[in-house]
Amino acid sequence: MKDTRLKIFSGSSNRPLAEEICKSIGVPLGEATVTCFPDGESFVKINENIRGADVYIIQSTCPPTNHHLMELLIMIDAAKRASAARITAVIPFYGYARQDRKDQPRVPITAKLVANLLVAAGATRALTMDLHSQQIQGFFDVPVDHLFASPVFFQYLATKRSSNLVVCSPDVGGMKMAAAYADALGASIALVAKKRINATTVAATNIVGEVSGCDVLLVDDITETAGTITAAAKILREHGAKSIRAAISHCVLGEAAYKRLSEGVLDELITTNSVPIDPRGLPITVLSVAPLLGEAIVRINSNESVTSLFKIKGF
Incomplete structure (x- = not known):
């Protein structure tokens, strides 16, 4: 046997x-x-x-x-x-x-x-x-x-429902993930066009979609320097976004990331405990997988x- x-x-x-x-x-x-x-x-x-x-x-x-x-x-x-x-x-x-x-x-x-x-x-x-x-x-x-990790995120996001939610991808590569989130949440979708300057720095150049007066949810699978999501958050603010949250599956945060997140461009960063993470007093919510x-x-x-x-x- x-x-x-x-x-x-x-x-x-x-x-x-x-x-x-x-x-x-x-x-x-x-x-x-x-x-x-x-x-x-x-x-x-x-x-x-x-x-x-x-x-x-x-x-x-x-x-x-x-x-x-x-x-x-x-x-x-x-x-x-x-x-x-x-x-x-x-x-x-x-x-x-x-x-x-x-x-x-x-x-x-x-x-x-x-x-x-x-x-x-x-x-x-x-x-x-x-x-x-x-x-x-x-x-x-x-x-x-x-x-x-999306079912874990959805359970948490169910407590923060919004009638004017927009799911946004911080780059073209994440559009499929953003579309899946938008479909599940009954939200509209947007895209931030970006240009990578080097390994740690990106510049957001444009937005496709309407975000003015909306609650925006940025979705991505990984961030290390937080360069992409903070650059996206800044241009979303400039275009009138009311609130900006990010749902990132894996946050492998270094010092550069903590510095960028401390600038307050994100209202909340939602992530999982797939890797150890120290919130350091920042608005970081860690969900258990x-x-x-x-x-x-x-x-x-x-x-x-x-x-x-x-x-x-x-x-």
Whole structure:
């Protein structure tokens, strides 16, 4: 008889999320030693029997990105060599996702490389959320369960309904996401045209759509420097937007981002705990995706469908 024991382990990138996931489904977090040698090499030891078990390793590839990615690969290898029956890499935030194509000569497709590394290490499945681009699922040679944070956002936004809501994409690439939000919220849609000056600076140049006197919701999958959303917020203010909120799935905020957000151009930044985040007294609302990920883990373990997790309650 196949052993379907559910074992969940966590790397060091976002242990509070892993603990919350385990609490939400009533499964104890597995015992593992995850540390470093003095020279910086990662060391992992799984401290319990997982032979024949269904193992889930929770690790976001947030900064320091390379360290956390390497740690994940080592944990997968440790589980494989401990004879786990199935190993699922649970990656709430999948790093290197923006390097998903050759958009200039002599550059890598690192999102594909990371997928190859995970499979080579021994992952037999991946569970992730709000990938930068849907086609990254095809980079894996194993099954991928791709969740969306939108149901979590919608539940929160249901408490802040507006009769003149406009969903706005801060760039052309996010129009599909913005259209999905607008459809679910019964809102109109707008677009901010932008020009990227360098890796950390963008300039918003124009707006397509009517935003004057409206409550605007900016939607995007990731922000690091907050350059895109703050530039969009500024031009929206200039065009008469009454209030501006942003719903961003993954906020990997650096000092530049905190500085820009402290200028007060956003009324609220809504995000998830896919990566650790410190609000620092700013109007940042962090929503938990632990119940969503926990339910997905339970369903994968019992070979059930995860499709119903995309259904939105209250809309």
